[in-house]
Amino acid sequence: MKYVIGVDLGTSAVKVLLMNQLGEVCVEISQPYPLIQEKSGYSEQDPEEWVDKTITAISMLVKGFGGSLDDIEGISFSGQMHGLVLLDQQNEVLRNAILWNDVRTSNQCEEIYKLVGKETLLKIAKNPALEGFTLPKLLWVKEHEPELYRKAKTFLLPKDYLRFRLTGQIHSEYSDAAGTLLLDVANKRWSREICEAVGVDLTLCPQLVEPHQFVGTITSEIARRTGLSVYTKVFAGGADNACGAIGSGILEVGKTLCSIGTSGVVLSYEEKKERDFKGKVHYFNHGKENAFYTMGVTLAAGYSLNWFKESFAQKEDYDTLLTGVEEVAIGANGLLFTPYLAGERTPHADAFIRGSFIGVDSSHKRIDFVRAVIEGITFSLNESIEIFRDGGKKIDTIVSIGGGAKNDTWLQIQADIFNVKIQKLSSEQGPGIGAAMIAALGCGWYSSLNECAESFTKVVKTFEPIEKNVRQYEELFRLYKKVYQSTKEISEGLASFRN
Known part of the structure; x- marks a missing residue:
């Protein structure tokens, strides 16, 4: 072997x-x-x-x-x-x-x-x-x-x-x-x-x-x-997102990836170099030769959850932190989170905006905040999907990798917010697998990355959107999109008070 x-x-x-x-x-x-x-x-x-x-x-x-x-x-x-x-x-x-x-x-x-x-x-x-x-x-x-x-x-x-x-x-x-x-x-x-x-x-x-x-x-x-x-x-080798695309089988038109690591990306395959999104999303060379991909970025995706854990549950692991999150109702009992801890990239290219919890109530428990963080990260990524769709791209299936693919509740939240079928792979380590696939192609094991993907990428679970949840999240998403403009001036004013 x-x-x-x-x-x-x-x-x-x-x-x-x-x-x-x-x-x-x-x-x-x-x-x-x-x-x-x-x-x-x-x-x-x-x-x-x-x-x-x-x-x-x-x-x-x-x-x-x-x-x-x-x-x-x-x-x-x-x-x-x-x-x-x-x-x-x-x-x-x-x-x-x-x-x-x-x-x-x-x-x-x-x-x-x-x-x-x-x-x-x-x-x-x-x-x-x-x-x-x-x-x-x-x-x-x-x-x-x-x-x-x-x-x-x-x-x-x-x-x-x-x-x-x-x-x-x-x-x-x-x-x-x-x-x-x-x-x-x-x-x-x-x-x-x-x-x-x-x-x-x-x-x-x-x-x-x-x-x-x-x-x-x-x-x-x-x-x-x-x-x-x-x-x-x-x-x-390749950029992490290009390798993540390779390692997740995003190698032909119609394939889309959601990767939630420190940052989060939504990435969709492109074969034409003329596609123009007017700078609203990124447009990069793919790790596959003579191919491209469009990509939206949330700067503090998994980082937002890590920040919350380190700040309020430092001695716990992620499984413990997320225990019970599936029992919290959609909308985290009236709590919204925007994951702008390090500024934002898509759709708001803003280095000065900062994150918010909106709707904090004395009845809220820690697990409500955890649910709000997860939903807020996913709402931010959905803004990129909205741009793709507005640009004419059809998105009905997304492969999810990274930290966001380790928890079934989060995967269902992605299916409901994105209103797509979410596929979970046998390994969520897309970029590392993509790098290995590049080496396998280079060593001559396969004639193409597409052929390699047939062996290296395996779907093990699928999450379908639930219609009732989709409707609720559409209403919450409309509220979420209002938070940026409502807090932009406040964030800029607070900048001089930060160390």
């Missing part, structure tokens, strides 16, 4: 999966690492943490592996998007990585619009200038850390840096590059026009490759530290 490894470099942890040729997850190991948040709105990580924890996780996997190491043929990567890693002339890291959920770059976003033009940016990069993207971070460093910026030779995205450390080879690939605002998405090349407009040297952009492309083998040092064979093949 042959095996591949999928590495999913997330925001809070790296997850490493060992999968065999039958599409089975044989081993799954996770290693956490911390965020660095020196100021409100700042979010950074030490890239060395990614390397050390990945090596630790792989070495643990190898130690428990009973077969021949030569049977582990390939490895590939999924990774958090948009993060900025700057390297100097010696390929040494110049500063901590600035992450996707860092929102310090509002001024730089305005500068991009001024220098490039909003219409030109949407035409080339297919996305608006938002604080989370890579280019605003690059311009922030250029303005606030000019000496450091002058030392930079290249920038990399998080999983591309990790892959560089394992192979010694520097590349980026299209699905992750699409989240930088520097890629000509339709034509799959770095945009000279954007670079020249904002004053970024095109040579800072790394060489581009296809996600499934072979980019080398692991170095002898990494082989020694992990226990892997030096002949282990390495393939470029």
Whole structure:
């Protein structure tokens, strides 16, 4: 039996999966690492943490592996998007990585619009200038850390840096590059026009490759530290959402994904590069060659539930926290939550908005708040689905992965709020499975990702919308959508009181 490894470099942890040729997850190991948040709105990580924890996780996997190491043929990567890693002339890291959920770059976003033009940016990069993207971070460093910026030779995205450390080879690939605002998405090349407009040297952009492309083998040092064979093949990989799409079988028109991790996304397959949502949702290159996907984002999806647990139930696990949530009536007994803990992305590109509980009553119990948080996260994701539908997309079935797929009550809530059939897979680790599938394709196990998906993705449970619940949630959703405008000015006024 042959095996591949999928590495999913997330925001809070790296997850490493060992999968065999039958599409089975044989081993799954996770290693956490911390965020660095020196100021409100700042979010950074030490890239060395990614390397050390990945090596630790792989070495643990190898130690428990009973077969021949030569049977582990390939490895590939999924990774958090948009993060900025700057390297100097010696390929040494110049500063901590600035992450996707860092929102310090509002001024730089305005500068991009001024220098490039909003219409030109949407035409080339297919996305608006938002604080989370890579280019605003690059311009922030250029303005606030000019000496450091002058030392930079290249920038990399998080999983591309990790892959560089394992192979010694520097590349980026299209699905992750699409989240930088520097890629000509339709034509799959770095945009000279954007670079020249904002004053970024095109040579800072790394060489581009296809996600499934072979980019080398692991170095002898990494082989020694992990226990892997030096002949282990390495393939470029993809952005976490692109890999999540691959690992969930979102590989043809009509397929849609809901992924609830730290952030939450609703993602739908596209095969045409001409599709235009006017910047209301994201439009990125897929991990499948010459394909694309549209995507809406909730910045603090699973993070909202994690925040609630850490703030009010720190010593409990999630199963305990959610016990009884199925007994709480729809609408959490008159309580609404908006998950704007870190600002919002879709449909409100707003770095300053903050979350709210609306309708708090003395009769409310903790479990009502838990239900409200879950419903609020799902309402936020439904705003993206509404944009898709308004744009003419038919959505009647959604594959759900991530933390939101671990609880059957939450899956039923998704079916009722989205008014679709929800499919649960045998594993909710979509991005890691997608990375493993890229490696399997690269190793020649399959002729296409679609063929690979027949073995690697398995639906184990389906949740149908309940008509009565759908009607109730439609009424609540109308109320939910009013909260943003009602609290926007208040959130902006409170900004000066935050540390």
